[in-house]
Amino acid sequence: MSNRLYYDDPALLAFDATVRACEPAADRYRLALDRTAFYPTSGGQPHDLGHLQAADRVVSISNVTSDDEEEVWHHVSEAIAPGTHVSGTIDRVRRQDFRQQHSGQHILSAAFDHVLSARTESVHLGVEDCTLDLHREVTADECRRAEDAANGVVWDNRPVSIRYADASDLAHEPRLRKITAREGRVRLIDIAGHDLSACGGTHVSTTGEVGLIAIRGTERFRGGTRVTFLAGRRALESYRALRDTADAAARTLSVAAADVPDALMRLREDLKQEQRRAMEAIERVTVLQAESLASGVDASGLLVAELPAADALALRVSASQLVAVAGRVVALISGSSPHALVIARSADRADVDAGALVRQICAAHGGKGGGRPDLAQAGGVDVTVEALRAVLKT
Numbered sequence: 093m094s095n096r097l098y099y100d101d102p103a104l105l106a107f108d109a110t111v112r113a114c115e116p117a118a119d120r121y122r123l124a125l126d127r128t129a130f131y132p133t134s135g136g137q138p139h140d141l142g143h144l145q146a147a148d149r150v151v152s153i154s155n156v157t158s159d160d161e162e163e164v165w166h167h168v169s170e171a172i173a174p175g176t177h178v179s180g181t182i183d184r185v186r187r188q189d190f191r192q193q194h195s196g197q198h199i200l201s202a203a204f205d206h207v208l209s210a211r212t213e214s215v216h217l218g219v220e221d222c223t224l225d226l227h228r229e230v231t232a233d234e235c236r237r238a239e240d241a242a243n244g245v246v247w248d249n250r251p252v253s254i255r256y257a258d259a260s261d262l263a264h265e266p267r268l269r270k271i272t273a274r275e276g277r278v279r280l281i282d283i284a285g286h287d288l289s290a291c292g293g294t295h296v297s298t299t300g301e302v303g304l305i306a307i308r309g310t311e312r313f314r315g316g317t318r319v320t321f322l323a324g325r326r327a328l329e330s331y332r333a334l335r336d337t338a339d340a341a342a343r344t345l346s347v348a349a350a351d352v353p354d355a356l357m358r359l360r361e362d363l364k365q366e367q368r369r370a371m372e373a374i375e376r377v378t379v380l381q382a383e384s385l386a387s388g389v390d391a392s393g394l395l396v397a398e399l400p401a402a403d404a405l406a407l408r409v410s411a412s413q414l415v416a417v418a419g420r421v422v423a424l425i426s427g428s429s430p431h432a433l434v435i436a437r438s439a440d441r442a443d444v445d446a447g448a449l450v451r452q453i454c455a456a457h458g459g460k461g462g463g464r465p466d467l468a469q470a471g472g473v474d475v476t477v478e479a480l481r482a483v484l485k486t
């Protein structure tokens with residue numbers, strides 16, 4: 093089994109080793125070394141990236157895994173023979189990022205525990221998002237209190253130490269945040285005066301290295317709360333993204349960033365008012381249109397017309413206006429085929445069944461519709477004004 097150098101020195105980014113085994117694997121080959129500083133995906137923390145140099149060859153590491161025997165496997169595209177001396181280099185930015193996220197998680201989980209007695213049930217440290225799941229629901233105000241307590245610990249710049257204990261000796265350790273299922277020798281991460289956890293991850297050496305812990309959002313999850321958080325560089329990047337968004341919104345609205353919510357509220361009120369005025373204007377136009385259409389009503393009280401700019405709603409409003417006068421039967425279609433169709437009749441024209449007429453027209457000219465004896469409508473009708481008049485004359 094390889095000696096895991098990151099256990100005692102998570103800041104180590106370069107090391108020398110000897111290849112112990114080289115086997116075919118899904119991504120070509122996997123190598124075991126006698127010692128390694130590469131962190132394998134485990135305990136909710138993703139693996140390191142980096143490369144191995146063997147003589148004049150540089151081989152990238154695409155994945156690092158560990159197996160049931162606790163062997164660490166370095167996944168590579170080229171074979172390196174056992175016995176070869178290699179030097180390994182860890183991707184510094186990625187390692188630092190996960191040290192910040194993982195230590196940030198321990199600090200935040202312990203803060204939720206101390207301030208709110210909210211236990212962390214599970215943790216996810218992703219390449220983009222990190223979450224922790226609390227056993228109970230917490231309010232926005234409670235979250236802020238835990239966030240404040242966590243950042244207080246960060247800014248205290250407390251030492252983070254690594255030590256080992258036998259699992260059987262930990263049963264009565266009051267500081268341990270969560271009972272460990274492990275047996276035998278257990279690695280402990282001790283954040284002075286704040287948290288003691290059994291953990292194999294890569295952590296910072298002082299809490300100040302975490303920089304900042306920011307809660308990005310919360311959601312209800314399995315009867316508790318899922319907290320999405322960012323630490324260190326990610327918190328800065330998130331701040332920049334939010335700042336750019338707020339600035340862009342402020343520029344568009346020609347207000348200061350802090351005034352964006354008020355400006356949006358005003359804009360929404362203005363929009364509602366404009367929509368009301370537009371609706372009133374449409375109603376006025378429809379009345380005028382109905383009045384002008386009325387001149388086309390023939391001696392029998394029949395009007396058939398095409399309204400080029402109308403939709404189904406405008407047709408219905410116009411038809412209703414027209415049949416407010418006694419003795420009328422009105423059939424209106426919209427501008428382009430397939431048309432919307434509305435047939436209406438005045439209250440005193442009980443001799444006409446608008447619903448039956450619409451069904452009859454749909455049967456002959458396509459479309460779907462129906463309605464009451466006094467008002468009926470259809471859509472998708474392929475009919476001309478002339479054909480419509482012929483049906484209604486009979």
Ligand SMILES: [Zn+2]
Nearest residue numbers: 194291292293
């Ligand atoms: Zn951990």
